[in-house]
Amino acid sequence: MSLVETDDVEGGEILSLHQRILSDIREKILSGAWAPGHRIPFEHELTAQYNCSRMTVNKALSQLAKAGLIERRRRSGSFVRQPQSQAAVLELHDIRIEVEALGLPYRYERLERVKRRSGAEDRALLGLSASGAVLALEGLHFAGERPFALEQRLINLSAVAEAAEEEFLDIAPGPWLIGRVPWSEAEHRIRAMAADEAIADALDIDPGAPCLVVERRTWSAEHPVTHVRFIYPAESHTLVARFTPSQG
């Protein structure tokens, strides 16, 4: 076993050992050469194979474990994990950015703004147990002259008191909140819906036309912050999510 054991002649890039071990193993797993359930070499074997210390191998394997590609069991070794739960990273952009990416001028317009004590429905949407003050907003996002999305939002004023002072006349609540409230968690629901009279009217489409609805609830440190519903006319919007199983 010489000092130059693993063929470091071949092709090109300058990878750290760490990254080389990572990508080697990832490739074996993703190519199927090592099927789910396969026991990958022990740390001490990889140590010999790559002629490096156990710490380096350990760091790489720990990372693969965290990424969910392998499972590590004490005394038994490390194993390729089962199926790959099909998860995808869904990027939910700011609507202004989406619109501007289309090369169209963006504009936000408030339709309604009501401050009230939370009713049962408000509490259900926000995930609140006790009653309290909420701000209910409705507004339209325009792409050029055409409505792009309708926004219906609830803000929990006990979590974001300053919002009570804001008019939101032509500032969308989304960007306003993001700058102020650090959120720690969010939940999205995505579904299709037929436009009712009011929605059709606001979006300038036919009643009954299909719409894509994206709802989001946001928490900051256990406290519900806001619930928002974006309603897009079906033609104007497609969500795109791209997924690669591991993250280097």
Added chain:
Amino acid sequence: MSLVETDDVEGGEILSLHQRILSDIREKILSGAWAPGHRIPFEHELTAQYNCSRMTVNKALSQLAKAGLIERRRRSGSFVRQPQSQAAVLELHDIRIEVEALGLPYRYERLERVKRRSGAEDRALLGLSASGAVLALEGLHFAGERPFALEQRLINLSAVAEAAEEEFLDIAPGPWLIGRVPWSEAEHRIRAMAADEAIADALDIDPGAPCLVVERRTWSAEHPVTHVRFIYPAESHTLVARFTPSQG
């Protein structure tokens, strides 16, 4: 500076130093105490604060950097990153599992199976440049007696030759493929659509009724494997995605 510098008295769990540093810093960032752009303490300062080695601090900070919470700059220090790109982990389950989670009996039924040379549309959907053999499948997923989703699928036979021998009469192509082809990448498109005559007929809904459409393209090592379109009646289906900015 004594040996017990950081108050290790307080509350409860047994955390490794590594995890404690991680969660301390995460909390500071997520709570907003350290705003975006804030320079977090140097490694040697944290080393002193937690009374541990630089390696331990370094490992924690590297992890935060990989998770995207902080940015590290040589000679300058580590900084809390800007906005938080709004990404969400979208789980796309196996339809069988979804249906069975509802407590309903699951069944798959093939509607159509055609082997052909890829046309222009097929190539566009699969992302193929050259022509070749493809398998076009259409099938229905049932929840109990009611249609739950319509599946329209293309399989690239140059990538998955064995699929040509399979009838897919009551085996859904999804699970069949997952067991055979390790996929490395996938792209999802999610949109709303009005059911046309054929879809309405298959799903037993009214023409024009809103549907949720999920399209997925899958690659294995650069080769397009399959394109699938799931069409759900709006009432039957909501996608849920949950998101927490960092991952332990």
Added chain:
DNA sequence: ATGATGATTATGTATATACATATTGGAACG
């Protein structure tokens, strides 16, 4: 002023080492 140079500094990567901890397999014992 301007530009090149080198010292300083913080992070990046790797090593050797040590001890803790969970799990397995087998030996000893009732």
Added chain:
DNA sequence: CGTTCCAATATGTATATACATAATCATCAT
């Protein structure tokens, strides 16, 4: 035969150390 207990083993975590690399700052010569 089954249970208990111990030793072996693989991973988990942490340390001290070393050198590489990139960015910045102060200095000095032009």
